[in-house]
Amino acid sequence: MLESKRILLRKIKLEDAQTLLKWGQDDLYHQTAGFERFTDLGQAQKAADQYQKRLYSFAIIEKKSQKMIGLVELYERGLDEQAGLLVTKDLGFMLDKDYWHQGLMTEALTIIINYAFNDLKQQQIWAGTFSNNEASQHILEKLGFKYIYTADFKQVSETIGFEEKYFLLTPDDWYDKMQLNTKS
Template sequence: MTLTTSRLLLRRFNETDLAFIETLGTTPLYHQTAGFAKIQSEAQGQQILNVYQRRTESYLIITQATHEKIGLIELSERSVDPQSELYATRELGFLLLQSAWGQGYMTEAVTALLDDAFPRLQLREIWAGHYENNQPSAIFLQKMGFQYRYEVTLPFYFFEQTVEKYYLLTVSDWQRFRNK
């Protein structure tokens, strides 16, 4: 599946995206602010790309004007059991190249994804988190209608412990946000 906006194309990952994944995995900024895994070999990059290819709601963000790969966005399952209350929820993850910050791309990508996903997947809520040191993501999530709910301290294997703050967006909050 592909989603399009006035400036962006959101498409599923394919083999041509390995170099982009390696760029994210070798850039310390994306490890520190978004928790993107460190990549130290092409094999590790391929493993991460394979994960994104298997996830049904993971998309590469590409500009329509230049065809530049500028980020990724996904809705991760919180349960695979259709009987679970978590089945109708997802967790939003997103990452944008620093060179594309401040241009409204992520607002456009999230809007397209949520406008599609809420009805198609029959979701009732979407969660999103950000590391404590990533204030731009906090501001962004609130701007998109997400409401702060709680924080948790996460141990990390690749760097020191960090705090992640979590936000909630219900389908009714999204509808209100879109009707503004």
């Protein structure tokens, strides 16, 4: 289990399906994070089972209430060792709207980034956000991520219809950012 002052990250459990269902029925999470739609508890339970099987998928738990308030994940970017993909991860994250603007996502991402660089020995962490999700972009930039490019998925298929901005964080950028934060 990974933790900080106000939150902890733990593996997702089947009992979390009710919370996943709540998020899966709210259009806001589809529009801001691309979260999957769920129409019933059975679908959410299947999703909880899938999250459980992913090595680096975590529920964000508020310590005070012991409630699941979000998700954070590290994904494989590929398994091509020669291309260096084994030492890179993609970062995904989502926070319940009732907990926005409290610094909790910044805290959760700090935990998972430290874990990725210190324990997993990753050399790059990539994160993509919908182009209109300025709040997530601001969090990434605050943590030292640098904007690299925008992918226009509308050019791939009219049914996809969105753009995604991609950001990159390296250990050097992370440790530089953390040193700046401890000096101020």
